[in-house]
Amino acid sequence: MSIKAILTDIEGTTSAVSFVFDVLFPYAAKHLPDFVRQHAERADVVEQLAAVRADSGETGADVERVIEILLEWIAADRKATPLKALQGMVWEQGYQAGQLKGHVYPDAVEALQRWHAEGYQLFVYSSGSIQAQKLIFGCSDAGDLSPLFSGYFDTTSGPKREAASYQRITQAIGVQASEIVFLSDIVEELDAARQAGMATCGLAREGGELAGHVTVNSFALFDPGTF
Structure with a gap:
């Protein structure tokens, strides 16, 4: 069955892990305290x-x-949904102010544009919030890539390492699992996607293999038509 949809991870796949850890996380850590103080009465905040209090068990905090x-949680790189949501709000201000530009590898930009033109549906699955994902691609150093997705x-949608x-x-997405290929740099994520019936391709940008999965070191070397 031919591939109709491409589902991609961000960190280490379309974008450098260092962008998240060396740019986005420090920016959030620096600006989040004042953001929370200034917007503590805003409905979405x-x-x-409230979700942070519930997740931490400190309901009276x-x-x-x-x-x-x-x-x-930021220091521990905890994948907590309310943290991701608040980080996304802080990053949105940074992107809007021109202080942040989303990093996307040039080979990923070219491939995503080509696949979109060829009729593949493109989707993102990342531990970062949907808002943060949209900002990385919508305010990328290659321009606004959001129309591609x-x-x-x-x-x-659940943890990335669970089928x-x-x-x-x-x-x-609304297609058969076998019509979706998932791209990631983490073998446990690829394993979970395969258990759910998806095709998989690993990205190992520094070389090497992701055990049990077709592995490439660049989007330019991945052809969804061969799956």
Whole structure:
């Protein structure tokens, strides 16, 4: 069965891990405290602060304690959905102010544009929030790439290393799992996608193999027509 949709990870796949860890995370850590203080009564922020309290088990935490928890989560690289949502709000301000530009590898830009032109549906699945995903591609150093994508998925679809998450995504996309190919640099994610019935391709940009999966070191070397 031929591939109809391409689902891609971001960190280490379309974009450098260093952009997230050396640019985005420090920016959020620096600006998040004041953002939370200034917008603590805004409805969408209120919702996420409540989720932080619930997730941490500190339901009575005041705003300053919630900020401490968020900074602890950032330092630990915790994949917490309310943290990702709040980081996305902070990054949005940075992108709008021109202080941030999303990094996307040139080979990924070229391939995504080509695949879109060839009629493939393109989707993103990343542990970063959907808002953050849209910002990386919408405000990228290659311009606005958002028209290329048909949809975005984050941890609200489930953990990236569990097959059930990819089953939910398959249902949302609306094609057979075997008609979707998932691209990632993490073998456990690729394993989970395969368990859900998807085709897989590993990105090993520094070389090497992702065990059990077709592996390339550049988007230019991946041809979805061969799956």
